[in-house]
Amino acid sequence: MTEEVLRAIARWQIPVIQFNGMLAEQLGMTWTDLQALYVLANSGPASPGELARRVNLTSGSASRMIERLVQAGFVRRVPDPHDRRKVVIEPDPDAVRRVGGLYDSLNERHRADLAGFDETEQAVILRFLSSAAERTEEEIRQRA
Amino acid sequence: MTEEVLRAIARWQIPVIQFNGMLAEQLGMTWTDLQALYVLANSGPASPGELARRVNLTSGSASRMIERLVQAGFVRRVPDPHDRRKVVIEPDPDAVRRVGGLYDSLNERHRADLAGFDETEQAVILRFLSSAAERTEEEIRQRA
DNA sequence: ACGCAGTCGCTGCGTCACGCAGCAATTGCG
């Protein structure tokens, strides 16, 4: 049973990655750019260096990525008043909402699925998903 | 509660994608190449055209991708005896096992998590994951 | 039987994201 769950996870990864790739293409950006947007949307503003580490890019590539996001209006550069070397990258709230809206259709399907689970079952699912995300992040940190 | 589950899904996507990117880099290939390997491993041999559709590539790019995978020894080209235009791409079993082994560490973490769920709870998780994968694939097909 | 449209996979060419190396600007420590 446990192994079946692991296989289900592996199987789910494929369409999830593919779906995000389709969204990135639709938005006219790399999925790396999209990933950076997610990081900014979830963890708040960050410096280019911080952002580069989060998406596994060199500082140079991150510079160009930020420039693309700025040009497309997804983020903006804000100079750090305390350290004039630093720049803080802020996500544009409207852009974040607009990108998030692309998940509405998929989320609706998931909602229909979740309607087939009662409260306690959904609690189990939520508990598993949260810990799974945590474990994946752990694994990433360990390999970094 | 349902919305929290949706947020948990969204949150999990980030490290999942990042983790796969790290694996691809470690293997010296694009994550597109890795995705193609997954498709072959899960759905069995496929033609270049079929593979191109599954990973969202043009036939030309798929040709080059297959050439990379062949050179790296992950797959092999097998001519179709019935249609001499076609070529069937077969994954190399050893390579698939070797790549799959890269998930051992992460799977071990997930196993430890799943130990905290009893049989019926794991059944709930499995049911959700399976349907979620199905819904994501549906969404992809609809947008294609 | 035969031609011809359709399909399949493969190759030039240009574009663009990325890593690497080096740069100027700025900070904080000795």
Added chain:
DNA sequence: CGCAATTGCTGCGTGACGCAGCGACTGCGT
């Protein structure tokens, strides 16, 4: 008041991708 370290940004080369076009092949229609 230097001087090493850090931060973000720019040339340069590499490589993956899309586009357009090619030859090879199939099978439908006449």
